[in-house]
Amino acid sequence: MKRRTFLSAVGSGLVTAAGTALPRTALAAGGGEPIKLGLLFSQSGTMANGESLLKDTALMTIDQINAKGGVLGRQLQGVVVDPASDWPMYAQLSKQLILRDKCAALFGCWTSVSRKSVLPVVEAQDSLLFYPLHFEGEEQSKNVVYLNSPPSSSVLPAVDYLMSAQGGEAKRFYMIGSDYVWPRTINKMLKGYLKTKNIPDSAWRERYVPFGQSNFQTIVREIKEFAAQPGGQAIVVMTVVGDSIPAMFKEAVNQGIRATDIPILGLDVVDSDLEGLDTKPLVGHLSCWCYFQNVDTPQNRQFKSDWKNYVSAHGLKHRPDMVIDPMVSTYLGINLWAQAVTKAKSTGTEPVRHALAGQSMIDPAGYKVSMDASSQYLWRGDMIGSINANQGFDILWKSKDIVKPVPFSPFIGKA
């Protein structure tokens, strides 16, 4: 008897726990059935920090489009699932979103490994995945829309900058990454690129740490040692992700590394990673994205105030005054999808894909972004940001115009 009451108690606990993970539907009144969009973002696990922001940005964008009357006279509805930072789960849930929930398109994934996990599903079901992160490139699927830049238009310009006289003439490179496909490909490409710049193999070092690593003592000590060796100014190209970013920064600061000694180019660092940190000793470390929230354009002011209002109106736990590039990418993705659907007068994958080519809109970053007709990559502007004392980035450099995305790097084979 006692045992049964206990089991039912545990059972009901489980149901409540699972309840938060079940699809939350945002039904709204409109003509006909709502069009469903699958939102594949983790709200738990090591990626929860970033991906939960994207989920709420997507819901906000959907609300905005609905407020303007929806698409094709129908309302949009976001179907939220939680893959819990578990890569195979992304594949499973994307299948569920396409087959059971009949979603017209999917928006989601942060890490490349999660995208690679969803890829066979969207290809088999011929659906569309809109992917909002900058990544390693080397991929082109007619079922994925790449909303952010491949390394040719983000990482290489930043490295070029650091190698220039203005950027401190970097001559030696310490690459530290989390151990998975994105950092490994980026570093492979970087090594190929450095070879074309006549940098000898002895001038770089490559290290990987397990996913979620938080102990960077040995790495930082090695960085100091590496930087002190002869051969010129050293920089760190950091491709660790998730919780490892603040851990790495903390250790670097504690061991006395400043941007003036050894600049760290953190390729996956966004404002939200700086949230828990005192950034005064971090001032000057760099990152490169297509958007930084300090960019001063009317569209950006609008986007930021929309986000602020959305966060307070829905009582969300996010910081209301923080917008990061992948959020803007998600916003652009949903809007571009809506434009394409309107043009195609259909939500079918094939007509939407055709209509997407050449779609353009004004990015909050101030550029007029445009969808490449052949590669399904988005042409965007490029920026280098420098960490400031207020847990944000100042814009150090930005491209004059949108940059052509090159999905397959010519430098990969050279390494």
Place this chain on the structure above:
Amino acid sequence: MIHPRHFLLAIACFVLASIGFAQIACAATANRASAIVSFCASDGDKAAALAQIVALGVSADVPERAWSRRMIDAIRDGALVCTADGHALIQASPPLDASSLRPLGSSDTAASGASPYVPSIVMMRRLAVASAEIDMFAPQSETRAAAARQVDKFFALLDPAIVSRAIRHESDPQIAAALTVAMAKRGLTSEVKADRLAAVKAVAEVPSETAHTTLADFAAQESVKRDPELRQAVEHAIRGIDTSLAFGKAFSILFSGLSYAGVLLLTALGLSIVFGLMGVINLAHGEFIMIGAYSTYLVERFMQAQLPAFFDAYIFVAIPVAFVICAACGMLLEFLVIRFLYRRPLETLLATWAVSIALIKLVQLLFGSQNVEFVTPGFLNGGMQVSPGFFVTYNRVFAIALALLIFLATFSIVRFTKLGLLMRATTQLRDMARCLGVAAERVDRIAFGFGAGLAGLAGVVLTQIASVNPSMGTGFVVDSFMVVVLGGAGSLAGTVVSSLALGEINQFIEPFYGAVAAKVAVLLLIVLIIQKRPQGLFALKTRT
């Protein structure tokens, strides 16, 4: 067209100058304005403009020095805004005019839509040098000492004239000595042999990787190779540096291992009571660590709002708070779930797993899924160069010390108190203990609460080392089980030995083969040991 403000200034200067006053002040204002104009020129040489500002900063004039320092800070902080009319302002509340440092009216600020200047890495290096150069003339000796350390770091970029002037002005012999050493290092490039020998000696005095590189570069020069005396001196110096660096490296590896072991010990200690002594497979152990970390967060927030004067002490206040909160949670869990499941490991495993997921989701609902922000207490920031090549960070030292203290306290409680005796009796031979009148159920509850409280303490320490978010515990629970199983269930000493061994082995492998290989090696090692000794390293002899 002359700007009216300039015009008035000129008239004022003229009038005052005719009285013979304030000539210097007016000249200074002109200097300031010209430095600002050249800094703000879009195609101007910013380095030259900075030199102009520094020249004012090292002058004898006190207000000019203060202005120069303020400007350097403003540029570094990205607060300097160049406006269209050749002026500049410093962003603050209220905004200041960059030249006079007087607050500006709102109309002046509104007119400038320009964004602030963002310094590049090269500029930041120059700014660091500039502030060091200015600080060498500061009245406070601490500021001068800090500047001298900076001078040593950037010695290649410094203006030697300014440093030699600072040495002449310096009253504190220690600071003067530090500056002299820094200057001596420049002697490597000198033509005079005595200077070069002195420089080699000065560089070798503070062994470091950088010193090693400097000397190796120096030894490679043709002129040095030709001179036997110089060559011998350099080679001797390099050998000396190599020896001390080798020691430093060995110490570093030991220390990293120790600090990793400290974290393992902290997280495993609670589990060694709950799993080791009581035999409960508690998969929610990591969540108690997480609750401990969030309790610390609440304490930190409370102290920041209510007792800002004692803010740095929050970490110590959090220790009892986290212990009590986690112990209470643990006792509640024992009362609601665990006590029905003793001796049924499979069900315990499933139930505690469910509890772990429920706790993660609950904290996510209450606090959100993002990392929570901790302000590190001042005394835990940074670190110390113990010896050449051996740098310790205070947060790691703190973790090791606290791990040791908590272990000693736990050990004494289990070993020497009545509660510990009852705990051991109950877990070793439950029926006999009950026959002798021990309230076994109560002891179980207290022991479980004690274990949970210890996990909470681990959470307190981890706030200074790892990121704090609802799912932080999942990573630690695996490591904790590894430590307890390897050490031998029920043996506290085993827990210490196994965490030390795992920590040191891991950190010994990492520098050579990387963190991934270290993890693989440690896991394989555990598999091997468990195969040979399923009971763990230190088996407890019981009669069950």
